[in-house]
Amino acid sequence: MTEPVLSVRNLQVEFASRRGTLRAIDGVSFDIAKGEVLGVVGESGAGKSVTGLAVIGLIDPPGRIAGGEIRLAGQRIDNLPAEEIRRIRGKRIGMIFQDPLTSLNPLYRVGDQIIETIKTHLNLSETAARRRAIDLLAEVGIPAPEKRIDGYPHEFSGGMRQRVVIALAICAEPELIIADEPTTALDVSVQAQIISLIKRLGRDHGTAVMLVTHDMGVIAETSDRVAVMYAGRVAEIGPVQDVVRNPLHPYAKGLMGAIPTLAGDDKRLVQIPGSMPRLSAIPRGCSFNPRCAFAFDRCRVERPEPLSRGTQSVACHLYDTVPAESAA
Amino acid sequence: MLAFTLRRAVQAIGVMFAVGIIAFSMFRFAGDPVNQIVSIDTSAAEREAVRKSLGLDDPVPVQFVRYFGNAAQFKFGVSYQFRQPVSALLMERMPATLELAICATVFAMVFGILMGVYSALKRDTVLAKLFQAVSLIGISLPTFLIGILLIYLFAVTLGWLPSFGRGEVVKLGWWTTGLLTLSGLKALIMPSITLGLFQMTLIMRLVRAEMLEVLRTDYIRFARARGLTTRAVHFGHALKNTLIPVITVAGLQFGSVIAFSIITETVFQWPGMGLLFVQAVQNVDIPIMAAYLLMVSLIFVTINLVVDILYTVVDPRLRSTIGRAA
Numbered sequence: 092m093t094e095p096v097l098s099v100r101n102l103q104v105e106f107a108s109r110r111g112t113l114r115a116i117d118g119v120s121f122d123i124a125k126g127e128v129l130g131v132v133g134e135s136g137a138g139k140s141v142t143g144l145a146v147i148g149l150i151d152p153p154g155r156i157a158g159g160e161i162r163l164a165g166q167r168i169d170n171l172p173a174e175e176i177r178r179i180r181g182k183r184i185g186m187i188f189q190d191p192l193t194s195l196n197p198l199y200r201v202g203d204q205i206i207e208t209i210k211t212h213l214n215l216s217e218t219a220a221r222r223r224a225i226d227l228l229a230e231v232g233i234p235a236p237e238k239r240i241d242g243y244p245h246e247f248s249g250g251m252r253q254r255v256v257i258a259l260a261i262c263a264e265p266e267l268i269i270a271d272e273p274t275t276a277l278d279v280s281v282q283a284q285i286i287s288l289i290k291r292l293g294r295d296h297g298t299a300v301m302l303v304t305h306d307m308g309v310i311a312e313t314s315d316r317v318a319v320m321y322a323g324r325v326a327e328i329g330p331v332q333d334v335v336r337n338p339l340h341p342y343a344k345g346l347m348g349a350i351p352t353l354a355g356d357d358k359r360l361v362q363i364p365g366s367m368p369r370l371s372a373i374p375r376g377c378s379f380n381p382r383c384a385f386a387f388d389r390c391r392v393e394r395p396e397p398l399s400r401g402t403q404s405v406a407c408h409l410y411d412t413v414p415a416e417s418a419a
Numbered sequence: 420m421l422a423f424t425l426r427r428a429v430q431a432i433g434v435m436f437a438v439g440i441i442a443f444s445m446f447r448f449a450g451d452p453v454n455q456i457v458s459i460d461t462s463a464a465e466r467e468a469v470r471k472s473l474g475l476d477d478p479v480p481v482q483f484v485r486y487f488g489n490a491a492q493f494k495f496g497v498s499y500q501f502r503q504p505v506s507a508l509l510m511e512r513m514p515a516t517l518e519l520a521i522c523a524t525v526f527a528m529v530f531g532i533l534m535g536v537y538s539a540l541k542r543d544t545v546l547a548k549l550f551q552a553v554s555l556i557g558i559s560l561p562t563f564l565i566g567i568l569l570i571y572l573f574a575v576t577l578g579w580l581p582s583f584g585r586g587e588v589v590k591l592g593w594w595t596t597g598l599l600t601l602s603g604l605k606a607l608i609m610p611s612i613t614l615g616l617f618q619m620t621l622i623m624r625l626v627r628a629e630m631l632e633v634l635r636t637d638y639i640r641f642a643r644a645r646g647l648t649t650r651a652v653h654f655g656h657a658l659k660n661t662l663i664p665v666i667t668v669a670g671l672q673f674g675s676v677i678a679f680s681i682i683t684e685t686v687f688q689w690p691g692m693g694l695l696f697v698q699a700v701q702n703v704d705i706p707i708m709a710a711y712l713l714m715v716s717l718i719f720v721t722i723n724l725v726v727d728i729l730y731t732v733v734d735p736r737l738r739s740t741i742g743r744a745a
Contacts, residue, residue: 149640149644177648180644186644188640193636194637195638196656196660197638197735198733207651208645208647211648256641
């Protein structure tokens, strides 16, 4: 098996606060292979975005990576000096943020922002960089790019701005794209276009994509594999069809059950009772135990470690108690 | 864009008209001008003759139109105390005031922006905290006190700088400048600092607050995620966005720098319009007071207009909104 583009092992991210150190990410591990799309899903505050920021080295104080390893194509990047991780950002890892309306500097022409980024990472002349910027805009589906390149961000619609943001993220042909809720701020019809664009770019360039979202629909449509996060840990990870059709972790089950169907029955929407614990009050044992219908004594004491179940990996004691099934 | 400029210009003329009414009414409410001109033993008939020759027996609206028409041509009448045309007096004094105001503003902008940017980027350093403390002093100490303290330290105790006046000046046509002689430059230092200190601390605090705000925005985070150098992020992206409100404030402050130079000019006996005005107040020299009022408001209105236009140059979003509205 070839080396994964991104390999995260036992990542821990901490935030120093007045009430002591809060652990936002606690032992997260996952891999993303070349050309693969990994969906990362979870409630607000589960640590999805922080994981993405940690990978690209943008955790600002008082936050810090407290432990674990992040490897990009085998090279360790979590402990690099600031200047070296800066060179990796934008060149080897591209990032797309949630809100395209605020991601672009309003005072600079779209083209200048792209050219600036290209010239930072690639050794190109002004004209060559401009040529490339126009090609990029065309590739992300902006009509009349040679005219639009001189437009200001406010002259673009939300969807078009997100395309510009994507063009900026891919302008140095990165190996990995981290897309942090790229469609959340867009309306549904535009969402579909952006999703298919990200998917196409991943396929055409063999780029690995880490797609952070809370939208299961987006994940199901786009991802090859999915990681379900809860309170700073990975509850379950596996191929997207398996996790969606046959979720193992009680939280994942709840999450999949909460997707409304188009059948139009007038039942109440399913919800998971309770809410995610605050970082300062994560319960002992399994962090999901107070909300879990299947919780038993062990869940309140011991933290579950990830267990392999077929193609899936699940961190839940329920699957540790039936060793007979694991042999199958 | 042109329509926008024209509309703002019309508004500016409206403001000047209103100020003109106020300036004109000063003559009517500060006693009978004829009494100010003639001596005590002038007979009633002679007073009437003076009144008639000056057109003071015309209806008030006629007088106002005449005054405003003259003022528009920079004719403000004759000073009671100097027996000279007010416009000549003002023109003679204006270079001193403008030079002082420009030097003070440049000083305030340069140091204010530098200190503001530094204390935003290096928030936790000792120097940044020192700047914050100093700025508090600058904002709370009254101008005259700073001036007197500076005079005490640098003129009286150390004897490095002159305590009053403009030093030697060079005539360039009608403009007199102190910028070309050593004594002129030395004389400019303390008044500029005194006048500019408040503005400097204001700009510094504004730049610091704005910059911290801008550094938190998504586009700065995205600029960092694109791998731009720290230098490009801070000075290419953050600073430009920071400077938009700073331009407005600094521009508007330039008007108050001129208006408030009265105090600094008095402390340093600076031969500018402010000092002229203070002397005019003491002598109830209404023509000078009215003219000064008009001049200062003209400067204010002009600056406002320029700032509005500058704004659209810096911020492309405004350009299109204005374009659409016009």
